[in-house]
Amino acid sequence: MAGEIVLGALAPHPPHLVYAENPEQNEAFAEGGWETLRWGYQRLARKLKNLDYDVMVVFTPHWQTYIGTHFLGLPHFKSKSVDPVFPNLFRFNYDLTVDVELAEAMHDEAAAAGIITKMMKNPDFRVDYGTIVSCHLLNPTWDKPIVTISSNRNTHYYSAEVMNEQSAALGRACRKAIEESGKKVVLVSSHSLSHRHFTTEAPLPEDMSREHIYNHSNYVWDMKLIEMMREGKMKEVVDILPEYTEQTIAETDAGAFTWMMSALGYPEYPAEIYGYQSVIGTGNLVASWDPNEQTRELVL
Ligand SMILES: [Fe+2]
Secondary structure: OOOEEEEEEEOOOOHHHHHHHOOOOEOOOOOOOOHHHHHHHHHHHHHHHOOOOOEEEEEEEEEEEOOOEEEEOOOEEEEEEEOOOOOOOOEEEEEEEEOHHHHHHHHHHHHHOOOOEEEEOOOOOOOOHHHHHHHHHHOOOOOOOEEEEEEEOHHHHOOHHHHHHHHHHHHHHHHHHHHHHOOEEEEEEOOOOOOOOOOOOOOOOOOHHHOOOOOHHHHHHHHHHHHHHHOOOHHHHHHHHHHHHHHHOOHHHHOHHHHHHHHOOOOOOOOEEEEEEEEOOEEEEEEEEOOOOOOOOOOO
16 A cells, blocks of 8 residues: 655754643753644644554754754654753653664655665664654654655855755655555654744743743744744745745754655645744744645644
């Protein structure tokens, strides 16, 4: 049977969200915070529990590679992930499994399309916190294998336009590999929307009286994008991403969103919106794209 993409999820990765949940894997303790995003994530996690899928493929901005696109290439990774900016919030003991077969299939298909690629086979490699935060919040039981794809830094080495082209090509290659694999796959695009952030932290990080969007123009841009997502205008969204990325210093610079939309074939159906909230001033949206009309929902 042909493989397929059964869902695409936009899954932001502020470590604050895992911190606020107090899972046993994290060493820090919080009194809560950022409930709009966390409750939205919990709702999406319940949808995923009822979805038949084999593996989660996550594209992360925090595994940055300057020569080509890399894929996790060993079946098991276990270590402690410490956020370099927020070690006070995130010291997470992870133990995860990788679908190496699918990773290699995507690697080979991308290479055949002329994209520079590499398999990560260092057993001591530390998996980035973007992967861990997004995967933990979408599937807190970690009972499915994952594949992580690195972010080749085209935006910074060349431009946001080059990144858009390169990550769209990567999305097409990954889709082909998934279809040939016979597997049911959830794609995860791990990042915030607008990404201007405060440079100081409240004495109590989860003090919600201190949390708000960094500025109004970032808010207006984010709302415009979400409106287009509701209207199913994903090709148009991807077309304006270079300007959006520049205007709001958005984390779409990593290429993940373009990769996911290209793999999904630029949906013309409405996105499922689960929640929008700022974290240290950045704009964060939890959303998904369900290709199956029978299970697609109007959430918010
Ligand atoms: Fe990030």
